[in-house]
Amino acid sequence: MTPPPAPPRRASPSTVRRLSLYLRALDTLAAEGVGTVSSQGLAERSGTTPAQVRKDLSLFGSFGRRGMGYEVPDLLHRVRAILGLDRRWPVALVGAGRIGSALFAYPLFRERGFEIRAVFDNDPAKIGSCREGLEVRPVTELPCLIRERGIEIGIITVPAHAAQAIATVLVESGVRGILNFAPTRLHLPPEIEVNEVSLSMELEALSFALAARERP
Amino acid sequence: MTPPPAPPRRASPSTVRRLSLYLRALDTLAAEGVGTVSSQGLAERSGTTPAQVRKDLSLFGSFGRRGMGYEVPDLLHRVRAILGLDRRWPVALVGAGRIGSALFAYPLFRERGFEIRAVFDNDPAKIGSCREGLEVRPVTELPCLIRERGIEIGIITVPAHAAQAIATVLVESGVRGILNFAPTRLHLPPEIEVNEVSLSMELEALSFALAARERP
C-alpha cells in the first residue's frame, strides 16, 4: 500500500520548502477536522499548483487514492516522516541575545519536535540566568554539554565575528546540523548540514522587488 | 561606461539572494580596504562560482574591467542600487513580542537603510511602552500612522490567526511590501510584494537533510 516506489531520491531545496508548507496546511486541515484533501486543495493552501504537489509527493511514494485525493491524517503522518519530524531533535542554542531568546520561546519549534536542551552565551551577565527554565551556560562548557545531552543540531545567534569559532566547536562536539543566524559564511566539513538564515536578506529581496517596480 | 545593456530583466529569486550575499562580501572587502576583487574572489566569499557571479551581475550592466576584476567601492555602490538600498525604506513593525523586539534591535536593518518608524501591538501591557525610543501604539492607530509616516514596508510578527487581518489593513493603508513571520499564508492583491519567513521551515530543512542521511 505504501512502497516507496524508488530509492528515496534527493529532493531539491524547493521541494523541501514546499513539503514544509504542505505540512503546515495539513496541520490546519487536521485541526479543522477535514478528512480528505486533493492535490488541488493542498496547492491552494500552499500557494503552488496541483501538479507540483503531486510531483513532490510522488518522490517519496504513492500516498493518495485516485478519484479521492489524500487522507489528511495519513498524509500528515507521511510528510512528517519525510521531513524527519517523527522523532525528537535535541537542539542547542548558542547566543542568548534577543534573537536567541525569541527563538527559544517560539512554540512551533517544540511542536515540531525540536527540543532546546542547552543554551550558551559568553556574556557574564547572562550566564546563570534562565530562559524558560533552562540555565544559560558559558561557551566553555559547550563541548561537554553537547555530548552529554546528545545534541545534534546547533542554532547560532551570536555576532558574526564569533560565529565561525562557535560553529567549529559545535561540529567538533558532535553536532551534525547548524542553523546559522549570524550574517557570515561558515566554513565546515561537507558532511555537516548548514542552513543560513539572513533576516536582512529577506528585507533586501523585498526592497529589490519594490525598487524594480519603480524603474522604467 | 555603465549602460544597462538590456532592459533590466527580471532577476530570479536565486539571483536576488546571491546579490545579497555579494553585498555582504563587498561590505567586508571594503572594510578590509581591498580595492579590487575578481569574480573568482567574490564567488569564494559568497559560496558560488565565478561564472555565476558574472552572469548575475551582467543582468544589470558591465561593472568590471577585463583583466582587472571589479572595483570594490564601485561594485558595492552598484549592488546596493540594484537591491534598492540606495534610499531609505520606512518600515512598520506589527507585533511587539519577542521576535518583533529582536528584529527591532537588529542593527543590520538600519545599516541597510530600513528605518522602523512605527511599532504596533494589541496587548494593553505593551502599548505605551518603548522599543529603542519608539512607542508601541495600538493597532487601531495603524492606518493613520502608516500614512502619516509614509511607511512602505510592513513586518508582521503577530500570531498566525491575526496575520491576515493585519496584512489587509497594512495594504489598505498604503504598504506595498510585507515581510511575514507569521506561519500562515497571506491572501493579498498581486501588486503587493510578500516575503514569507518561516523559522520552523528552516529547521525542518535541516531535519530533512539529517534524516535523509540516516535512511538506506
Added chain:
DNA sequence: CGGGGCTTGTGAAAAAGTTCACAAGCCCCG
C-alpha cells in the same frame, strides 16, 4: 456489476537556471 465522473501518478515537453568555454578587452612590462 458496469459506466461515469473525479483525481492520482507519471512520462514527456517546456521553461528556468547553471555551467562551460572562449572571444574581447584591459593592463603591465619590456
Added chain:
DNA sequence: CGGGGCTTGTGAACTTTTTCACAAGCCCCG
C-alpha cells in the same frame, strides 16, 4: 608600442525544475 597574461561578458550546452497532458485507477450510483 607590441605581446603576454589575466579576467570579464556572453552565447551555447547542459542540468534541473516546473508544467502539461493523459492513462490508470478508485468510488459511487443506478
